[in-house]
Amino acid sequence: MKASAVSTITKSLPMALSVLVNYSLLATLGYINLF
Incomplete structure (x- = not known):
């Protein structure tokens, strides 16, 4: 049970x-476009 939970977490981390x-890149691009 514990091992499967750890493997699921490590798989979803990437x-x-x-x-x-992606969100941070979009935010910085939008911020740059404002100026």
């Missing part, structure tokens, strides 16, 4: 990180 990076 996806969450890529989503965060």
Whole structure:
């Protein structure tokens, strides 16, 4: 039970990180376009 939960978390971590990076990139691009 514990091992499967850990594997699920480690599998979902890269996806969450890529989503965060994409959002931060979009935010910075939009911020730059304001000026």
